[in-house]
Amino acid sequence: MEKICVAVRVRPLVSSDSVNGSFWKVHDNRISLHKIHGTPLSNSSYAFDHVFDESCSNSSVYEILTKDIILAALNGFNGTAFAYGQTSSGKTFTMNGCETDPGVIPRAVKDIFSKIETMTEREFLIRVSYMEIYNEEINDLLVVENQKLQIHESLERGVFVAGLREEIVNNAEQVLDLLKVGEVNRHFGETNMNVRSSRSHTIFRMVIESKGKDSDSSDDSSISDIVRVSVLNLVDLAGSERIAKTGADGVRLKEGKYINKSLMILGNVINKLSEGSKNRGHIPYRDSKLTRILQPALGGNAKTSIICTVAPEEDHIEETKGTLQFASRAKRITNCVQVNEILTDAALLKRQQLEIEELRKKLQGSHAGVLEQEVLKLRNDLLKYEMERGKLEMELEEERKSRNQWISEQQMKIENSSTTSFSVSDCGTNDNQGPRYLRRGLIEEYSDINSTSQGDIFKSPCLKTASAFVVKRSRNSTLPDSSPSLPEAFSNVADEDMWLKMNNGYVADLDSLQITPTRNIQSFPLSDTTPGCISQTAKYEREVQDLRRQLELANEKINELERKNSEEVPSSKQLLGENPDNQQETPLIQELPMRLSEYVENYKDSFEEVLSVMQRFALDGKVSTDKMLSTMSEIGANLFATLESHFSTENYAAIREQQKEFHERMNNLITSLELSESSITGNQKRTALCSCEHKGSGLGGETESAYSKDALNERCESLERELQLLQIERDSLLEKFSESSDKLAIVSSQKENALKDLNIEVQRRKNLEGEVKQFTAAFVCRQKSLTSLRGDLKTKIEKWRTQTPISVPKSFDGQD
Numbered sequence: 001m002e003k004i005c006v007a008v009r010v011r012p013l014v015s016s017d018s019v020n021g022s023f024w025k026v027h028d029n030r031i032s033l034h035k036i037h038g039t040p041l042s043n044s045s046y047a048f049d050h051v052f053d054e055s056c057s058n059s060s061v062y063e064i065l066t067k068d069i070i071l072a073a074l075n076g077f078n079g080t081a082f083a084y085g086q087t088s089s090g091k092t093f094t095m096n097g098c099e100t101d102p103g104v105i106p107r108a109v110k111d112i113f114s115k116i117e118t119m120t121e122r123e124f125l126i127r128v129s130y131m132e133i134y135n136e137e138i139n140d141l142l143v144v145e146n147q148k149l150q151i152h153e154s155l156e157r158g159v160f161v162a163g164l165r166e167e168i169v170n171n172a173e174q175v176l177d178l179l180k181v182g183e184v185n186r187h188f189g190e191t192n193m194n195v196r197s198s199r200s201h202t203i204f205r206m207v208i209e210s211k212g213k214d215s216d217s218s219d220d221s222s223i224s225d226i227v228r229v230s231v232l233n234l235v236d237l238a239g240s241e242r243i244a245k246t247g248a249d250g251v252r253l254k255e256g257k258y259i260n261k262s263l264m265i266l267g268n269v270i271n272k273l274s275e276g277s278k279n280r281g282h283i284p285y286r287d288s289k290l291t292r293i294l295q296p297a298l299g300g301n302a303k304t305s306i307i308c309t310v311a312p313e314e315d316h317i318e319e320t321k322g323t324l325q326f327a328s329r330a331k332r333i334t335n336c337v338q339v340n341e342i343l344t345d346a347a348l349l350k351r352q353q354l355e356i357e358e359l360r361k362k363l364q365g366s367h368a369g370v371l372e373q374e375v376l377k378l379r380n381d382l383l384k385y386e387m388e389r390g391k392l393e394m395e396l397e398e399e400r401k402s403r404n405q406w407i408s409e410q411q412m413k414i415e416n417s418s419t420t421s422f423s424v425s426d427c428g429t430n431d432n433q434g435p436r437y438l439r440r441g442l443i444e445e446y447s448d449i450n451s452t453s454q455g456d457i458f459k460s461p462c463l464k465t466a467s468a469f470v471v472k473r474s475r476n477s478t479l480p481d482s483s484p485s486l487p488e489a490f491s492n493v494a495d496e497d498m499w500l501k502m503n504n505g506y507v508a509d510l511d512s513l514q515i516t517p518t519r520n521i522q523s524f525p526l527s528d529t530t531p532g533c534i535s536q537t538a539k540y541e542r543e544v545q546d547l548r549r550q551l552e553l554a555n556e557k558i559n560e561l562e563r564k565n566s567e568e569v570p571s572s573k574q575l576l577g578e579n580p581d582n583q584q585e586t587p588l589i590q591e592l593p594m595r596l597s598e599y600v601e602n603y604k605d606s607f608e609e610v611l612s613v614m615q616r617f618a619l620d621g622k623v624s625t626d627k628m629l630s631t632m633s634e635i636g637a638n639l640f641a642t643l644e645s646h647f648s649t650e651n652y653a654a655i656r657e658q659q660k661e662f663h664e665r666m667n668n669l670i671t672s673l674e675l676s677e678s679s680i681t682g683n684q685k686r687t688a689l690c691s692c693e694h695k696g697s698g699l700g701g702e703t704e705s706a707y708s709k710d711a712l713n714e715r716c717e718s719l720e721r722e723l724q725l726l727q728i729e730r731d732s733l734l735e736k737f738s739e740s741s742d743k744l745a746i747v748s749s750q751k752e753n754a755l756k757d758l759n760i761e762v763q764r765r766k767n768l769e770g771e772v773k774q775f776t777a778a779f780v781c782r783q784k785s786l787t788s789l790r791g792d793l794k795t796k797i798e799k800w801r802t803q804t805p806i807s808v809p810k811s812f813d814g815q816d
């Protein structure tokens with residue numbers, strides 16, 4: 001922001017008006033109105049940037065006031081210097097000067113060219129135009145025909161006078177010559193106040209274009225393609241005038257009115273501008289052509305200096321005061337000054353290339369490629385981990401399956417072992433003399449038992465229970481003498497198993513039987529330190545012992561019944577013998593023990609076969625406890641039915657009642673046994689699970705499995721841990737992948753934007769190239785037409801010279 005530089009210049013006294021001398025005194029940059037004898041008047045002192053007194057030369061005015069603006073114009077700043085003041089105050093003298101003291105304009109012209117010569121690093125193109133605003137019409141002072149030109153405005157050129165001739169000049173002389181031409185065409189008129197009064201506002205304009213000279217360096221060349229374009233306006237305004245003083249009439253009066261009107265509008269513009277940006281409101285630039293053309297100089301982009309010329313005479317005090325007030329207001333105006341640079345097509349192209357290069361660098365700088373590679377690597381890693389994870393999951397699944405299978409097998413075994421824990425009396429003897437033998441067995445299914453011939457099945461109440469042992473009579477073999485005798489009872493099942501293990505399954509007491517263990521002897525852990533396991537096992541053992549006791553009681557009952565039965569048989573026989581109706585049954589009753597014995601003997605093998613089948617089914621897991629029990633009940637019922645058919649006596653009816661009662665009791669006992677078994681089974685399952693989970697708790701044949709199960713568990717846990725780690729790693733990778741994807745998306749969008757910009761720039765470049773071609777073609781065409789016109793003009797001049805006796809002025813000679 002830069003304030004307008006305002007100076008006041010006091011014209012020397014004109015001889016005819018200088019009787020009373022100057023009423024204005026100049027001191028430094030202050031001008032004051034004095035009385036005739038030098039007494040200062042109040043409220044009549046004005047200060048400005050510069051005040052030039054009467055003795056000041058044009059040289060000083062130029063040097064102090066306008067030289068900087070002129071030189072700034074060479075560096076790309078717009079500049080305006082104009083003279084304002086009443087008529088005959090010395091404006092034209094200041095701007096144009098005289099031969100002995102050239103004014104601002106000729107000095108500026110000379111200075112510009114002399115300065116250009118020193119600025120060897122740049123090359124200049126200077127165009128000059130000269131116009132006047134006469135009666136509010138714009139005339140071209142360099143081309144007489146160009147009258148009443150119009151003002152236009154465009155983005156590229158701003159406000160400009162269309163059709164105004166602009167001469168390209170190479171030196172000061174050329175310009176001065178043009179000035180002379182303009183002076184010839186300018187409107188002057190004689191008034192009472194000035195014999196050569198300017199009747200128009202003149203604007204001498206120099207358009208200075210410059211650019212750095214070409215250099216080898218690419219950077220310098222890009223700078224050199226930046227063209228500075230500045231407009232220097234040197235304005236000589238027409239002076240305000242009072243009609244009464246000037247005595248103007250007719251044309252002069254009309255001129256005067258236009259002059260005053262335009263000056264008044266200029267004053268208004270200055271007033272508005274001096275009010276500051278907040279209060280200025282609308283600036284009436286368009287109210288006159290003068291203000292319109294000077295718009296950039298007034299509050300716009302230009303360095304502006306105003307020289308206000310005043311007449312020192314007493315007669316012009318009021319006009320001088322008006323001028324000083326105008327100057328005071330102008331002093332408050334601030335312009336926004338900046339270098340005007342435009343880009344040539346080449347510069348534009350180079351700048352675009354630079355921008356493209358910058359975009360490329362930006363793209364490279366964004367590490368898009370690196371990120372893409374990183375993302376690719378992460379994707380590969382992720383894929384690899386996913387594959388590994390899948391593999392591990394499959395392995396884990398297999399491990400789980402095998403573990404579950406193992407556990408179910410173990411549970412099944414445990415269940416089987418528990419569901420068949422009941423006692424069996426030795427069915428292989430019919431003399432009731434054999435030892436009571438407590439045994440646990442494995443019986444699960446008896447699916448084919450029904451298909452077996454019922455007649456071949458040993459139908460005995462004893463078969464309600466089953467043994468895990470194949471019991472065979474070793475008819476032709478003798479047991480070793482060293483066979484141990486079976487203890488009456490075991491404290492627990494483990495002891496029992498241990499005993500069997502140690503004695504290879506042979507029992508000396510069962511001298512007529514060979515007992516072969518058909519299962520792996522399974523035991524429950526003695527060394528199980530798990531409290532839950534201990535308690536469960538102990539409970540289980542207690543329940544088993546209770547059941548054993550109950551069964552022993554039941555067996556005793558059965559024995560007793562059988563004994564009673566045998567005692568009753570003689571009396572029955574007696575009864576049968578006395579009763580002739582029963583004669584047919586007597587031999588049967590008499591033969592009963594023998595036949596029963598035979599019966600038992602005959603079906604012994606069948607019974608063993610049944611047991612064998614049951615044993616096999618049990619081992620194959622085909623027999624359920626329910627089915628086994630129901631089959632046994634059926635066998636028992638058949639046996640009773642057989643006995644009933646043989647002993648249909650009243651006594652036997654009582655025995656039968658007792659047997660029925662026994663049968664019911666047995667059923668009840670079996671029911672309670674089943675309930676206890678299911679309870680035990682549940683406990684055993686839990687016990688087994690506890691045992692499995694407890695490291696090192698396996699015993700006997702199961703120890704290895706237990707250890708392998710532990711290993712499996714450890715392996716599973718390890719795999720699960722690895723899986724968790726992999727999942728964490730995978731999540732981390734996914735997170736990284738997500739972040740990278742986000743970055744990639746951003747970079748991609750940047751890349752897309754950059755590419756879009758690139759395309760736009762390329763398109764712009766193409767358009768510009770097209771425009772350059774068009775302009776070049778138009779320029780060539782124009783040059784051709786110019787050459788043609790010059791040729792015609794030359795011909796005409798030659799013709800004119802030859803035809804007219806008047807000598808043609810030299811200035812029209814030649815190319816001009």
Ligand SMILES: Nc1ncnc2c1ncn2[C@@H]1O[C@H](COP(=O)(O)OP(=O)(O)OP(=O)(O)O)[C@@H](O)[C@H]1O
Nearest residue numbers: 011012087088089090091092093194197198238239
């Ligand atoms: N500083 C000066 N030194 C010597 N003579 C001057 C000076 N200023 C003006 N004059 C003379 O005063 C006369 C009027 O000056 P000039 O024509 O420059 O006034 P003007 O302001 O341009 O008038 P107008 O507005 O009517 O054109 C001229 O004869 C001029 O030579």
